[in-house]
Every structure is written in structure tokens, then in C-alpha cells.
Amino acid sequence: xxxxxxxxxMTATEGAIVxxxxxxxxxxxxxxxxxxxxxxxxPTFLSYNVLDGLEEKGRxxxxxxxxxxxxxxxxxxxQMKDSASYLCAVKGSSASKIIFGSGTRLSIRP
Amino acid sequence: xxxxxxxPSHQVTQMGQEVILRCxxxxxxxxxxxxxxxxxxxxxxxxxxxxNEISEKSEIFDDQFSVERPDGSNFTLKIRSTKLEDSxxxxxxxxxxxxxxPQHFGDGTRLSIL
Numbered sequence: 001x002x003x004x005x006x007x008x009x010m011t012a013t014e015g016a017i018v019x020x021x022x023x024x025x026x027x028x029x030x031x032x033x034x035x036x037x038x039x040x041x042x043p044t045f046l047s048y049n050v051l052d053g054l055e056e057k058g059r060x061x062x063x064x065x066x067x068x069x070x071x072x073x074x075x076x077x078x079q080m081k082d083s084a085s086y087l088c089a090v091k092g093s094s095a096s097k098i099i100f101g102s103g104t105r106l107s108i109r110p
Numbered sequence: 111x112x113x114x115x116x117x118p119s120h121q122v123t124q125m126g127q128e129v130i131l132r133c134x135x136x137x138x139x140x141x142x143x144x145x146x147x148x149x150x151x152x153x154x155x156x157x158x159x160x161x162n163e164i165s166e167k168s169e170i171f172d173d174q175f176s177v178e179r180p181d182g183s184n185f186t187l188k189i190r191s192t193k194l195e196d197s198x199x200x201x202x203x204x205x206x207x208x209x210x211x212p213q214h215f216g217d218g219t220r221l222s223i224l
Contacts, residue, residue, distance in 0.1 A: 033212060042201055043153060045212035087153065096141060096158035096166050098213060103152065 002026045004101035006088050011107045012078055020073045020086050020104045028093025034062050034073045035087040037103065043087055046073070075106075083108045112136045114216035116202050122222045123192055131187045131219045133202030142185045143203040143213060144177065146170070153201070159185065189221075197223045 004024045012018040024032070031050040035043035049055055049064035049071060061074040073086055085103040092099060115134045123129050135142050144156040157167040159177055176188045185204075189196055199220050203213040 035215075037153075042215040042217050045214065048212060089153075094166060096143070096160070097155045097168070099155065100153040 002090075002092055002099050004088055004090055004099060006086075006101045006104045008102070009105045009107070011109060012075075014078055014080060014108055014110050016078050017074065017076050018078060018106065020075075020088075020106065022071045022073070022088030022101060024069050024071070024088070024090045024101075026090050026092035026099065029066060030091040030093070030095075032062075032064055032071050033089040033091070033098060034060075034071075035089060035100075037085045037087055039084075046086075078108050080108050080110070082106065112138075114202055114204055114214055116200075116216035116219050118219060119217065120220045120222070122224065125192055125194060125223050127192055128188065128190045129192060129221065131189075131200050131202075131221070133185045133187070133216055134183050135185055135202065135204030136206075136214060137183070139204035139206050139214075141165075141205045141207065141213075142177075142179070143205075144187045145201045145203060145215075146198040147201065147218075148198045156187075192221075192223045194223050197221055 006022045033048050034046040037043045047062035054063045059076045064071045085105045087103045088101040089098045117132045142159045145153050147153045155168050157171045158165045174190050178186050199218045201218045202216045205211045205213045
């Protein structure tokens with residue numbers, strides 16, 4: 001079977017750093033994506049990891065360990081607009097299908 | 111920046127009726143997808159489409175559903191004999207190629223079945 005686990009909710013303070021974890025079990029692995037989704041809107045692509053290690057893109061970084069089936073999304077210098085759901089998604093053995101986790105709803109407080 | 115566009119933004123339909131959801135993928139993209147998200151739940155894959163044929167579909171995508179690329183720009187999802195449980199947000203996505211190319215999502219069509 002295929003399973004993606006991430007915390008349901010997290011809260012952080014404006015200006016701080018937050019790490020959102022994701023663990024996955026899939027048949028095969030062809031990459032892991034992070035998407036941001038504001039309420040009532042479409043998912044927006046943030047990052048992609050296929051090799052182990054850290055990918056940095058501005059305030060956002062994503063890490064992957066394939067042997068552990070583990071990834072995290074790191075958000076720095078948090079802003080109020082970062083309040084959203086963050087979706088961990090994996091492309092398993094499929095050539096095209098992405099399996100989404102249930103998402104982590106991040107709330108930023110002043 | 112090019113984007114995926116979907117119409118209508120909201121569709122209200124009586125149970126049992128047919129609906130067609132429309133999408134215009136990013137112009138140089140080759141792969142097209144439909145996903146759905148029931149309110150409060152996760153995004154679920156429905157189908158992928160490449161080279162004028164379905165390349166993969168989920169167990170959700172049964173005979174009630176069909177996709178078509180009627181011309182060089184549009185990509186449609188048809189749902190026949192709609193049921194109450196078909197009420198959801200339907201997202202179209204496209205990508206340049208598979209692998210590490212991200213799938214870019216449209217703003218979605220909110221389908222409400224009465």
C-alpha cells in the first residue's frame with residue numbers, strides 16, 4: 001500500500017522558523033513534492049526532491065532521506081501570508097500519478 | 111507567468127445530470143491531469159493524459175468519468191449521471207514532462223451536486 005503521514009496542524013510565530021515533517025511508504029519512488037495550498041485555492045508548487053539532501057529556495061528548504069522514507073519542509077522568517085496548508089506528495093512507481101498527504105495546516109501568530 | 115485556466119469556477123448541477131469541466135493547460139505542456147478534493151479531505155488523483163490517450167487512472171475514475179482533448183488547447187473532464195458524492199473541487203494540472211517537472215494546478219472548479 002501507499003501511505004503519506006504528516007502532522008495535521010502546527011502553529012508558529014511570525015519571524016520564526018518551522019519544520020514540517022513527512023514520512024512516506026510507497027511502492028517505488030520517483031520524487032517528493034511539497035505544495036502550498038491556501039484555503040479554497042489551488043495547490044502551488046514549492047519544491048521537488050529526488051536525491052537525498054537539502055534543496056534550498058529562498059525562505060523555503062526541503063530535505064529528503066530516501067532510506068528513511070522521510071522529508072521535511074523548512075520555512076524561515078515566517079510571514080503571516082505563510083498561513084496555509086502544506087501538502088507532501090510522492091510520485092511512487094507510477095509514471096505520472098502523485099499521491100498527496102492530507103496536508104499540514106500551519107497557522108502563524110503575530 | 112503562464113498558468114492553467116479552468117472554467118467554470120463554480121458549477122451547480124442536479125443529481126443525475128452530466129457536467130463537463132473545462133481546462134486550458136499551459137501551452138507548451140504535454141501531460142495533463144485531473145485531481146479532485148472533497149471538502150476537508152486530501153487531493154486525490156483521478157487521471158493522467160498524454161499523447162491523446164489516458165496514461166493512468168485511479169480507481170475513482172470509473173465509467174462515469176471520461177476525458178477528452180477536443181482541440182489543441184482544451185482538456186475536458188465529463189462526469190455522467192452525477193451523484194451527491196461527486197461534489198468536490200476539481201483541479202486540472204499540467205506538466206512539461208514527467209520526472210522532476212512539477213505539475214501546475216489551475217484554480218479549480220467547485221462542483222456542487224444538489
